[in-house]
Amino acid sequence: MLPVAELHLHIEGTLEPELIFALAERNGISLPYADLDELRARYEFTDLQSFLDLYYANMAVLQTEQDFADMTRAYLARAALAGVRHAEIMLDPQAHLSRGVPLVTCVNGVASVLATSEGDYGISTLLIAAFLRDQSEESALAVLEELLAMQAPIAGIGLDSAEVGNPPAKFERLFARAGDAGLRRIAHAGEEGPPSYIIEALDVLGVERIDHGIRCMEDPELVERLVEELTPLTVCPLSNVRLRAVDDMAGHPLPAMLAVGLNVSVNSDDPAYFGGYVDDNFAQLASVLGLSEFDCVRLAANSIRSSFASEERKTELL
Numbered sequence: 042m043l044p045v046a047e048l049h050l051h052i053e054g055t056l057e058p059e060l061i062f063a064l065a066e067r068n069g070i071s072l073p074y075a076d077l078d079e080l081r082a083r084y085e086f087t088d089l090q091s092f093l094d095l096y097y098a099n100m101a102v103l104q105t106e107q108d109f110a111d112m113t114r115a116y117l118a119r120a121a122l123a124g125v126r127h128a129e130i131m132l133d134p135q136a137h138l139s140r141g142v143p144l145v146t147c148v149n150g151v152a153s154v155l156a157t158s159e160g161d162y163g164i165s166t167l168l169i170a171a172f173l174r175d176q177s178e179e180s181a182l183a184v185l186e187e188l189l190a191m192q193a194p195i196a197g198i199g200l201d202s203a204e205v206g207n208p209p210a211k212f213e214r215l216f217a218r219a220g221d222a223g224l225r226r227i228a229h230a231g232e233e234g235p236p237s238y239i240i241e242a243l244d245v246l247g248v249e250r251i252d253h254g255i256r257c258m259e260d261p262e263l264v265e266r267l268v269e270e271l272t273p274l275t276v277c278p279l280s281n282v283r284l285r286a287v288d289d290m291a292g293h294p295l296p297a298m299l300a301v302g303l304n305v306s307v308n309s310d311d312p313a314y315f316g317g318y319v320d321d322n323f324a325q326l327a328s329v330l331g332l333s334e335f336d337c338v339r340l341a342a343n344s345i346r347s348s349f350a351s352e353e354r355k356t357e358l359l
């Protein structure tokens with residue numbers, strides 16, 4: 042199994058249907074689905090928002106530290122089978138705070154498992170607090186201050202949720218504050234939003250990595266810049282197909298992105314919702330797009346080099 046780093050993963054997007062039902066039962070929560078089949082029947086998405094609606098609704102079952110810890114352990118166990126040896130995991134604190142779940146509950150639940158992930162699963166990990174771009178910058182700033190005050194073990198911040206209409210520049214102060222606090226910075230851009238959002242994320246927010254970024258291919262000048270600057274793009278093929286950012290796997294731009302020299306990696310985004318983990322993404326790329334072993338090795342090396350792992354860990358994995 043090729044060792045890879047997973048750089049684009051929402052921990053809440055790893056909540057599998059079986060675990061949703063198990064946690065609902067444990068917490069005495071009644072779900073609006075009679076059984077697993079009825080829940081699975083909802084996993085037909087028309088765009089990003091149609092997915093986000095279900096993704097946020099299903100978070101209702103996450104109530105205690107143990108719930109967050111169980112979800113995290115389940116992801117790490119599955120990711121280890123996929124060859125993941127380093128993972129940078131996003132958590133959406135605002136999505137839990139708005140449901141009345143305290144910050145300490147979600148952060149500690151995930152972080153307590155990540156603290157021993159290398160020994161337990163062979164996966165070095167770090168945690169990234171992602172902010173919801175369809176909420177206000179004030180809300181994000183307040184949560185960031187709280188995270189800093191509690192010395193939450195976060196390595197960086199990200200920006201996710203509904204992209205179109207919520208350009209990166211809306212969060213200029215948030216990212217400046219995070220930079221001042223010594224945090225790494227990444228943002229979703231160019232998933233559904235235009236190439237200009239990628240430029241804004243780089244120039245206004247100062248991000249080091251772009252999550253998705255597939256729409257850069259519409260702007261040759263931007264592509265040239267991204268190639269020159271070796272900007273990492275964390276691409277998620279199955280996600281793009283399921284959220285209809287692309288028509289089908291056969292039409293996915295990843296081979297073209299590789300061909301022009303972009304620094305792309307393969308990631309699973311929300312694997313419980315999009316039909317598979319990192320290994321499933323690689324398998325689809327190989328079977329549908331004929332990605333060669335050489336391409337796969339290059340993609341895996343890109344993921345490790347583009348990670349925020351220590352130089353020592355990167356050397357170990359390369």
Ligand code: ADE
Nearest residue numbers: 051201202203229310311
């Ligand atoms: N939150 C979880 N998955 C996401 C995605 N693919 N895009 C934006 N926000 C998300």
Ligand code: ZN
Nearest residue numbers: 201229252310
């Ligand atoms: Zn994402």
